[in-house]
Amino acid sequence: MKEHWTSLASLMGVLAFLTSILHTLFPPELRLVFLGLIRRLTRNFLSSYAYFDITEIDGVSTNELYSAVQLYLSKSAAISAGCGTRLSLTRPVNSSAFTYTLSNNDRVDDCFQGKPVVWEHVVVPRQNGGSFSWRPLPDEKRGFTLRIRKKDRAALLPKYLDHIMETAAEIRRRSQDRLLYTNTRGGGMDPRGHPWESVPFKHPSTFDTLAMDPTRKEEIMADLCAFANGKLFYEKAGRAWKRGYLLYGPPGTGKSSMIAAMANFLRYDVYDLELTEVHTNSELRKLLMKTTSKSIIVIEDIDCSLNLSNRNPARKKPMPLNEPPVPEMRPNAVGMDDALTKSITLSGLLNFTDGLWSCCGNERIFVFTTNHIEKLDPALLRSGRMDMHIFLSYCSFPALKILMRNYLGIEEHEFDNGILSDLEEAIGEAEITPADVSEILIKNRCLKKCEAVIKSLEALKCRANKSKVIGNVAVKTKGSEEGEEEEEQEKRALESPKEAKGTMVGCIGKEEKGE
Ligand SMILES: Nc1ncnc2c1ncn2[C@@H]1O[C@H](COP(=O)(O)OP(=O)(O)OP(=O)(O)O)[C@@H](O)[C@H]1O
Numbered sequence: 001m002k003e004h005w006t007s008l009a010s011l012m013g014v015l016a017f018l019t020s021i022l023h024t025l026f027p028p029e030l031r032l033v034f035l036g037l038i039r040r041l042t043r044n045f046l047s048s049y050a051y052f053d054i055t056e057i058d059g060v061s062t063n064e065l066y067s068a069v070q071l072y073l074s075k076s077a078a079i080s081a082g083c084g085t086r087l088s089l090t091r092p093v094n095s096s097a098f099t100y101t102l103s104n105n106d107r108v109d110d111c112f113q114g115k116p117v118v119w120e121h122v123v124v125p126r127q128n129g130g131s132f133s134w135r136p137l138p139d140e141k142r143g144f145t146l147r148i149r150k151k152d153r154a155a156l157l158p159k160y161l162d163h164i165m166e167t168a169a170e171i172r173r174r175s176q177d178r179l180l181y182t183n184t185r186g187g188g189m190d191p192r193g194h195p196w197e198s199v200p201f202k203h204p205s206t207f208d209t210l211a212m213d214p215t216r217k218e219e220i221m222a223d224l225c226a227f228a229n230g231k232l233f234y235e236k237a238g239r240a241w242k243r244g245y246l247l248y249g250p251p252g253t254g255k256s257s258m259i260a261a262m263a264n265f266l267r268y269d270v271y272d273l274e275l276t277e278v279h280t281n282s283e284l285r286k287l288l289m290k291t292t293s294k295s296i297i298v299i300e301d302i303d304c305s306l307n308l309s310n311r312n313p314a315r316k317k318p319m320p321l322n323e324p325p326v327p328e329m330r331p332n333a334v335g336m337d338d339a340l341t342k343s344i345t346l347s348g349l350l351n352f353t354d355g356l357w358s359c360c361g362n363e364r365i366f367v368f369t370t371n372h373i374e375k376l377d378p379a380l381l382r383s384g385r386m387d388m389h390i391f392l393s394y395c396s397f398p399a400l401k402i403l404m405r406n407y408l409g410i411e412e413h414e415f416d417n418g419i420l421s422d423l424e425e426a427i428g429e430a431e432i433t434p435a436d437v438s439e440i441l442i443k444n445r446c447l448k449k450c451e452a453v454i455k456s457l458e459a460l461k462c463r464a465n466k467s468k469v470i471g472n473v474a475v476k477t478k479g480s481e482e483g484e485e486e487e488e489q490e491k492r493a494l495e496s497p498k499e500a501k502g503t504m505v506g507c508i509g510k511e512e513k514g515e
């Protein structure tokens, strides 16, 4: 031990001697260069660590990796565990969340795939003079230094940096307000070349508040989760990473509310595509090309937006089997429809949801809604086009219980058994949409709970009686037409079994079709 101390003391002595020589022989500028050289030499050859500097400004442009590291470290386990590190608090523009960042010249440990790393936030005053820049530079030079063990270098890089970039992008997305985009100026662009206008998306609908059959709800949520986490699956399967949902049912059954719930669940932006504002397929293409990933592209009332039965006039001509198809006759050929009709067509739209252009942009969900599924072109309904068909219909009993919880704050166990069965009977007979039920409940929300339930039950019974009367009148007036109508219904049921499924809120996914 004594020997150890003696050798350390002699080493210190040598160092002190060298430093005094440095001080006497070299001017201060040269001394700094010399010391820097020594530091570098010891780092490069003697140390078992490798160091990487990530500066805030790379030449004249901002270094994306710097801000990614800053965000990543803000959520790193070490920081959130509050291990005594000093933190700076910031709130980025367009964000309602606060983020923590490592304070100047502080350091934090991290670990990736079991390998330890150390991050240091280095801030030094910027030396003026010398270099010239077109734009004003900050007074301080900021950067992160990453220290990893030399032996871990191959395993960590670039995987660790990719992980940081991905995590930072996710944090940024989660902390920023999501946006609702609309294309109100048709194919026109704003001064920055964007065809979309945006407002913050603040719709309060969630899957928790959505009134529908709980099992169906679970199915849809599971499907959305599988989609959002399915990057590898889609890559392996060679499919574009997108999914289509067709929501159909009478007005006021919650189609728009479900879209909002989906967006809130996945934290995606929403693009509300107003097809009537789009004049040509190329305009549509430009709009869709300018959508970002992690978004839901919505076309509401698709049966009213497009002449869907008239997909492509050229298709109506019977085509001789032995002749090769001429370009105009291929409904999905990109740009062909423009040449033909100079207007927007279903083919143009399907090129994006399904065709070659569907892979331009990742992780996108298409949602189409309609009140009249029977008016849609079979091309839109054929399997594989819209991955899931979701039927939203009159308010069912489970949906009523959800609405009562939302509006009156009454949980299921608080109901009297007798009242529960009365409510079940009344809602079954009333054939009333969730929107109408909501109206009844809103009116009674200020009453005492039991009073509110009784008043709502009365209103539902009243609606049930009205429905019965209307039903009887309809039966009488239809009279002789009944046979024909029944035949028609049977036909429709055969063509579109989903529609015939009845009054419960339901969905028909691929699984149900046995695919
Ligand atoms: N399933 C539901 N769950 C909860 N609230 C609902 C539901 N359906 C309707 N509502 C209520 O009714 C209102 C109208 O619903 P929504 O706009 O979602 O219906 P829609 O099916 O999109 O109608 P439309 O076909 O006319 O566009 C909503 O603001 C919501 O308050």
Ligand SMILES: [Mg+2]
Pocket: 255, 256, 257, 300, 369
């Ligand atoms: Mg709607």
